[in-house]
Amino acid sequence: MKHMLSFQIDVPEPFRFSENLNYLSRSPNECLYQIRSDRIYRALPVQGSAVVMDVGADADGQAIAVRLLGDPDSPVDQLQLQAQAEAYVREWFDLDTDLAPFYEQAEADPLLGKAIKAFYGLRLIGIPDLFEAISWGIIGQQIHLGYAYTLKRRLVEAYGHSVEHEGNTYWLFPKAEDIARLEVQDLQPLRMTVKKCEYLIHTARLIADGSLTKQQLMNAGSLKLAEKRLVSIRGIGPWTAHYVLMRCLRMPDAFPIDDVGLHNAIRHLQGMDRKPTKAEIMELSSRWSGWEAYATFYLWRFLY
Known part of the structure; x- marks a missing residue:
C-alpha cells in the first residue's frame, strides 16, 4: 500500500x-x-x-x-x-491527559472499579472539531443512537467533502461555512426535524462568523462559564453543552447528569429495578469529583 x-x-x-x-x-x-x-x-x-x-x-x-x-x-x-x-x-x-489519578480514584469506587477493570486502557475518544461535536450533540437529541448515526451519514454525504484512496471513499464532516449558507429547506430531505435543521444552521453561522470558537470556550475561565455560553445558543441545553465540553473541550469535570445512558448504566450495575433518582446520582458521583467526564464515558461502555 x-x-x-x-x-x-x-x-x-x-x-x-x-x-x-x-x-x-x-x-x-x-x-x-x-x-x-x-x-x-x-x-x-x-x-x-x-x-x-x-x-x-x-x-x-x-x-x-x-x-x-x-x-x-x-x-x-x-x-x-x-x-x-x-x-x-x-x-x-x-x-x-494523565489518567493515573482517575484510576487511583476509581479503584475505590464500587461502580468505577468495575469499569476500569472491564475497559482498562480506554481513553475518552474525542471529537476535536467544535462544529462536528455540537452537530453530533444536536443530531442525537431524543432519538435512538442507531438513527442518529443514520442522520449523521446523510448530513456528511450530502454536504461533507471526501477523498478517494484505493477504491475507498473517506468523508470529512461538513464545514460550518458550508452549512451556514443553507436554509432549513435544504436540510429537510435528510429527514431531520425542522428544529434540528434550524439549530444546526444557527450554530454553523455562529462558528462561521467567528462568534463562537473552540478557543473562546477554552478561555472561558471555568466549566460553568463555558456551559453558560453554550446553553445561550438555540438548541443547546445542559446535556448537549456538557457532551461538547466532554468530547471536544476535554473538561474532565463535565457531567451530563441527565443522560439516559448514564442512568441505565448505573441501574444495570446496581441491579436496580428502576432508574436512579438525581439525588442518588449526585451521591454516587460525589466520589468522582474532577473526573465526572471520564466516569460517565466508562459507565456508558457497559451499554454501548
Missing part, C-alpha cells in the same frame, strides 16, 4: 489500543472512519485538501503507528503534515 509518511506516537499508561478500537467499532454505520484489520482509516484535512490517515498499534503494542496514505492535491511540508496528524491523533485519543 502506498504511503507518503509513517511515524509512531508514544502512549502513556494506562492505554490499550485494542480497547479504544473496540469503542470505535461499536457502530457499523459510522461514516467518518473505517476499520479494517484492526486499523482505523479516516480522512485528515490538510491545507485545503485531505489525505487518508491509517492508525493502528505498533508491533509490540507500545505505541500508535500512523501512516498517511496517498498524496494531497497540493504540495505540503512533510514535517508540518506529520505534526498536524500527530496533534489530531493525540487529541482524538486524549493522550495528553
Whole structure:
C-alpha cells in the first residue's frame, strides 16, 4: 500500500489500543472512519485538501503507528503534515491527559472499579472539531443512537467533502461555512426535524462568523462559564453543552447528569429495578469529583 509518511506516537499508561478500537467499532454505520484489520482509516484535512490517515498499534503494542496514505492535491511540508496528524491523533485519543489519578480514584469506587477493570486502557475518544461535536450533540437529541448515526451519514454525504484512496471513499464532516449558507429547506430531505435543521444552521453561522470558537470556550475561565455560553445558543441545553465540553473541550469535570445512558448504566450495575433518582446520582458521583467526564464515558461502555 502506498504511503507518503509513517511515524509512531508514544502512549502513556494506562492505554490499550485494542480497547479504544473496540469503542470505535461499536457502530457499523459510522461514516467518518473505517476499520479494517484492526486499523482505523479516516480522512485528515490538510491545507485545503485531505489525505487518508491509517492508525493502528505498533508491533509490540507500545505505541500508535500512523501512516498517511496517498498524496494531497497540493504540495505540503512533510514535517508540518506529520505534526498536524500527530496533534489530531493525540487529541482524538486524549493522550495528553494523565489518567493515573482517575484510576487511583476509581479503584475505590464500587461502580468505577468495575469499569476500569472491564475497559482498562480506554481513553475518552474525542471529537476535536467544535462544529462536528455540537452537530453530533444536536443530531442525537431524543432519538435512538442507531438513527442518529443514520442522520449523521446523510448530513456528511450530502454536504461533507471526501477523498478517494484505493477504491475507498473517506468523508470529512461538513464545514460550518458550508452549512451556514443553507436554509432549513435544504436540510429537510435528510429527514431531520425542522428544529434540528434550524439549530444546526444557527450554530454553523455562529462558528462561521467567528462568534463562537473552540478557543473562546477554552478561555472561558471555568466549566460553568463555558456551559453558560453554550446553553445561550438555540438548541443547546445542559446535556448537549456538557457532551461538547466532554468530547471536544476535554473538561474532565463535565457531567451530563441527565443522560439516559448514564442512568441505565448505573441501574444495570446496581441491579436496580428502576432508574436512579438525581439525588442518588449526585451521591454516587460525589466520589468522582474532577473526573465526572471520564466516569460517565466508562459507565456508558457497559451499554454501548
